[in-house]
Amino acid sequence: MAPPPDWKLSNKSNVVLTAAEKGKYGVIAAIAYNIEHIIGFIKAAEVAKSPIIIQFFPWAVTYSSGLLIRTAADAISRSPLRDHIVLHMDHAQDYNLIKECADNLPFDSIMVDMSHYEKEENLRKTRELVAYCQEKCIATEAEPGRIEGGEDGVVDTEGLEGSKTTPEEVDEFVDTGVDALAPAFGNMHGEYWSIGPQLDFLRLGQIRKNISSRVRIALHGTNGFQEDLLKKCIAEGCSKINVNRLVLDDYYDHLKANAPTMSQTQLMTEGTQKVVDLTVKWMEICGSAGKAV
């Protein structure tokens, strides 16, 4: 059965991110690795009355046979903020895994990341997989150029150099039918070198101009970002704000400090609260607090 022609307008990921772009705020898109993170992110959304995107790396699908994703979907469906909490697959790089996610898991959107291929192949595969996802009314994100580095849970693309997105290739990627683009403009996955992030805002400005509001802009690689830098990225048009350690560092510190002595239940309960508190803080910084109404 063909999807309804206006499905893009009612897709939850598109609704949440379009509102953010219009409202000039950013929506935290947080990587969940376990159940404390899932519970913590949903609680944070409820506390801050903020939209949030809960996202997973492909690792979560294979590790748990999809259980973590179905659990997140179940938790979202029981939240009063269910219309403002998006379920997203981040950096899906494998053809069969993308089809598996689209066919069998309740994702609102999937990042079809073919950036490990050269541009023509990236475009061709992106177009095909975007069409596959669209049949199921699933929004998509793609990566023109190649964001350097790697994170815990993404297939390693070590040996491949990053390459910045050119404003010219924006049109080609928008034409594939994606709903969001993740440009490479000096941002890096994982940890930045000691000089810190060196972002090319001139390039981002040109990319944004060429996108001309046809798709949303996703910011990747925010480990170690200071408040002001994140706010500048949002002011420059990024509405999907991918975070990893930015909202999980306090949780990891808690585990390191208390795992040897605390009971499992206390460790999990307090750990979840660490996730809530730090996520709420970044929701406030991104300007999304109070927007889920």
Ligand SMILES: [Zn+2]
């Ligand atoms: Zn990324």
